[in-house]
Each structure stands twice: as structure tokens, then as C-alpha cells.
Amino acid sequence: MREVTALGAAYLAGLAVGFWQNLDELQEKAVIEREFRPGIETTERNYRYSGWKKAVKRALAWEDHEE
Numbered sequence: 001m002r003e004v005t006a007l008g009a010a011y012l013a014g015l016a017v018g019f020w021q022n023l024d025e026l027q028e029k030a031v032i033e034r035e036f037r038p039g040i041e042t043t044e045r046n047y048r049y050s051g052w053k054k055a056v057k058r059a060l061a062w063e064d065h066e067e
Helices: 005-016 023-027 042-060
Strands: none
Touching: 005 023
16 A cells, blocks of 8 residues: 555544444554665664754754845
8 A cells, every 4th residue: 555644534534423433443454564664773863863953953044135
């Protein structure tokens, strides 16, 4: 299954109108086709994320030179 946004919306709608009684009933229908895991170690991921946050902070602080 490539995209599950519509499926999630349908599940929530079904819960709202009483088609399914609760989340437990929906969990019985869940099928995990693939599980994705990060390809890098936690320390490397955190290091890169820290650098990304610094870059975003700097970009947000850029001065607007338009007059």
C-alpha cells in the first residue's frame, strides 16, 4: 500500500458514524506490509538534525533588504 491517508480518513469516518465500534476493531484489520527503519545510527541522525535546525534558525534570521 503506497498511500494510506484516504484509508485513515475512511477509518475515522467509520468510527464517527458507528460502522466500527472502537479502535480495537480497526487494529484487527491492520496489515503491515513493510516496516521502515532508519539507515543511519541515532548519533549520526541527531548530529545531522542539529545541523539542520541551526541552518533553519539562521535562515529565519536573514534580514529583508527590500525597500
